[in-house]
Amino acid sequence: MDDPEGPRPVNRFAPPVIDRWGVDDLRAYIAELREEIARAEREIGKRQASKAAADLFFRPPG
Template sequence: MIEEEIPRPAASRLTPAVLDRWDVVELQRYIADLRAEVARAEAAIAARQAHRSAADAFFKKPGT
C-alpha cells in the first residue's frame, strides 16, 4: 500500500471515559492501561526515529 493511501487517524483518537462510577481499583487499572498505551506509542516513535537515523546514515554524502 502506498503511504499516501494509508488512512491517517483523526485529530483526536482518544475518547475520554466517564469516570464518575468507577471505584479506585478500576481507576488504577485504567491509568495502568493508559500508561501501557503511552509506552507502546513511545516505542513506536523510537523505532521510527532509529529507522530514520539508519537511513540518514546510509544515504549520507561522503565528506559531510
C-alpha cells in the first residue's frame, strides 16, 4: 500500500539548537511539540481501533 505522505524519513526528529532562544520562543516550541504528540496519539488511537475491529471480525467462532 502506498503511503500518501511518502516514505518515512530515516531520522524522524532532528531537535533544533535552542540555546539562544528566548522564553517566548521556547514556549511556542513546546506548544508545537505538544500538538505533534497529540497528532501521533490520535493516530495510535485510530490504529488500535482498527486492530480491535479486525480482531473481532476475524475471531474464531466459539
